[in-house]
Amino acid sequence: MTGKIWGMGIGPGDPELITLKAYNRLREADVVAYPAPEVGDSLARSIVADHLPIGIKEYAIRMPLVEARFPAQQIYDKAALDIEEMVQQGKNVAVLCEGDPFFYGSFMYLFGRLSESCPMEVIPGVSSLTASAAMLRSPLAARNDVLTVLPGPLDEDALRSGIEKSDAVAIIKVGRHFEKIHRVLSDLDLLDCARYVERATMENQRILPINDLEDNKAPYFSIILVHKRGEAWTV
């Protein structure tokens, strides 16, 4: 009579980029849980809004979405207790995660708390990494390329070192770190090999030349892809 948890990646933003598996399990779920801001709508919920079955119970995990501050652990402690209780009552709970659950995903905070106590399946999703490459029409990596994923909050030395040893780089969570990243790429003479996209596959996606950002301000959901073979390389 125990239920289970599906930790599901729902893709980068385009509702059509959810997998059949996530779609099908969502239709079978008793409860859908998702991260949300303290006030207002959940981005994750909005991605699957058209796929939610009528009458499904909703559970919002509300937290301050302050950039570069990691989520308050006590909020996840509470959410984990609530979800565990639902599972013990026999409910199947779909936990939404933008992108992929195990690629810098918010679901990991619940996975760590619940994977021992609840039956759980992790459903991979399309990550913003490959979605950004598709939107930029810019391959990430091929053949024996070394590809490094660097979070924007890293300091300049860490960014430089990560870029130097790689053929291809994806810098994620650019946000307010844009100026620092731009400086590092400029120092390494790699600006011509860099491409910028924000909110890939979402309705308000923007692709801009990397030198054209107003006030050098980027949203949290932005990515810079660099390939040392240049901007328009192919195999």
Added chain:
Amino acid sequence: MTGKIWGMGIGPGDPELITLKAYNRLREADVVAYPAPEVGDSLARSIVADHLPIGIKEYAIRMPLVEARFPAQQIYDKAALDIEEMVQQGKNVAVLCEGDPFFYGSFMYLFGRLSESCPMEVIPGVSSLTASAAMLRSPLAARNDVLTVLPGPLDEDALRSGIEKSDAVAIIKVGRHFEKIHRVLSDLDLLDCARYVERATMENQRILPINDLEDNKAPYFSIILVHKRGEAWTV
């Protein structure tokens, strides 16, 4: 009257891990093209076999699948000419790609040849990278981790250098390079942090302790994930 090309990621192997977008475009396509061995069935085609509309025309791109030899360029030259002709005749062509097209994907060989001459949409897919993490129940990376993707054919120094500078590593295309990779991980005292999966999400998926491979032989579609926080880290 011109048709178009959809270069579509179809995911790592489980037919349910295709996106709604790839599924929907496949139902609208006039032709489905896919890589195949010189003789026998195409793995990519088998993943979507249940989704193919009745009467769709099929076009197999057949080539010697010799591990670690990159595909013969003249085979892609010929396939590109054939597909371009179909598009000029008004056909919509779905080109299948295991995993994601721009993450070490076979579609890049056609992208480079056809992106200027044919209308083309690239549809991202679930990569083997995140699918492997889900199957291993082992997060890839979180917070400000540096994650590096290293192809198995790299030499020992390149592997060692890539691992040393990262928090998390995914070694792809392990195949006949398993012994070399195992030696590097052993030298770095990281075997306890490493997890191995072959053919993630396929029917014949296997997860083994990294010291338990018979004769140290791994198939081409195998991945080793390493995280320096250990085997069972969480956030």
